[in-house]
Amino acid sequence: MTEIQALIKNWYLENKRDLPWRRTKNPYYIWLSEVILQQTRVAQGKSYFERFVKKYPKIEGLASASEQEVLSMWQGLGYYSRARNLHTTAKYIVKELNSVFPSKHTEILALKGVGEYTAAAIASFAFDQVYAVLDGNVYRVLSRIFNLAIPIDTSEGKKQFIFLANELLDKIQPALFNQAIMEFGALQCVPGKPNCEICTLNIYCEAFKNNTITSLPAKKGKPKIRNRYFVYFVYLDENRETVRLRKKTENDIWKNMFEFPKIEFESVEQMDEFLSDNKNKIRTISTLYKHILSHQHLYAKFIVFSDSLFLNSPDVIEIPVLILNEYPLPRLMERYLEQNRTIFSHQP
DNA sequence: AACCCGGGGTA
DNA sequence: TACCCAGGGTT
Incomplete structure (x- = not known):
């Protein structure tokens, strides 16, 4: 502290x-x-x-x-x-x-x-x-350092943040510290996407560790929905017997589950740009899958790709299609596989 | 707890 | 467009 x-x-x-x-x-x-x-x-x-x-x-x-x-x-x-x-x-x-x-x-x-x-x-x-001062900056900084997701626009949430603000306040130099935490929120711990990589507090920041920065501080008024855009790479071998998967070890949705190697984009435009730039390497392309989570809307396309991108990544593994069901897969992956049994001829 | 008050910057 | 800004007062 x-x-x-x-x-x-x-x-x-x-x-x-x-x-x-x-x-x-x-x-x-x-x-x-x-x-x-x-x-x-x-x-x-x-x-x-x-x-x-x-x-x-x-x-x-x-x-x-x-x-x-x-x-x-x-x-x-x-x-x-x-x-x-x-x-x-x-x-x-x-x-x-x-x-x-x-x-x-x-x-x-x-x-x-x-x-x-x-x-x-x-x-x-x-x-x-x-x-202790408690303004928009302080709410944001505290919610992130302590990864506190209770909405700030409720009486219970306000109580908890008042407690935290007083807990963290420097009782010896209250004026200096109050100025400091607000300035920190205004310049470094900004709304949207702060540059956490260069933040001197990131080793103590629970939201940074848990990848929840962009959804904090939480507000009751309108739940913040993050839109994400995925392109999944389906690497079927020539006999359609094996496919490549990657274990998601990062702090994110679906931790420790498996999915096809993917690239994430910031917008549909970026995703489509990538797809058109690489269309000569794409054998088949799926429809757009929309997948709704509580705090995220995912938009995904699956492409059967004829290039070795990702194939040499150390965390990408080759899996026989027959035993795909032995791996924990997100529902989004499952939906794709269900709709493409003809491609995955070995799927039951 | 919900609503009102404002102009302006930013992604 | 939506969100947010060194919030406070009224209902």
Whole structure:
């Protein structure tokens, strides 16, 4: 656990961006930046932050501005209730709190427009208090490191992630660590396909080990379906007596079962391109098989191939067609064999 | 728990 | 297109 903490902090110190709100401990500026960055990318919010700071260097200026002016300053950022709440809170702090930004977590959380995430961010960044931030980045990083597939958009899921976030938080340097884990999520542990090969945490990342990166974090709203495209190579010998199989040892579907050697593609287009490029070596080509799994939709074509590609791979074995049924085969393979008994004349 | 709020970047 | 972004408030 502390090893993971250290790796995240070290990664941050090596890779962090130079951002204006990281150069201050002024709670007013921290708060302003956090509200601007709610559901907003750094690249989009940065110039707005700079303009606000220039126009309202102190919270009194923001408080005495008109709401219309504040909304104009916010124009183009979206989620305009943020601007209204920002203005309301500035007036409240100036008038009721004598312009002193509250430092108690419960008081920060009570401010209009400040929720759990923003309260933890302000408490840690401005006041070095031990509160773990939990934003979209942190959900993604935690779900992957611990391979936690519970949906993040449920109350039970949220509870578990809050627990994990507090567990992993560096209690000595909460501000540094909070910045670090978010930056790590924003730059390295990105949505979609992160480059896990170069990630300094990959040896501790359970999702990387289990090949579940792209399906995390899980959400209840819409289950994430991954589309995959396979071309299977059917190597029948001349007498149709043997065929080649490969044992799937990698962390993936159908681990330790057998299938024909295959190439995977990212899209139908890529798959079709490969097939047309090699059509002179293809003796027969199957129809497109669609195979539905809970989290993946597989699209597969089977080709009888007259080239030695794969034949010398160490993990490809030659199997008599007669004993194919002694090997554990995925249902997709089984479906193909059932529909092609004429090709596999030795199949019962 | 479900819904609303937004503009913009990215694959 | 679909997804996601340093989320929060209301119902």
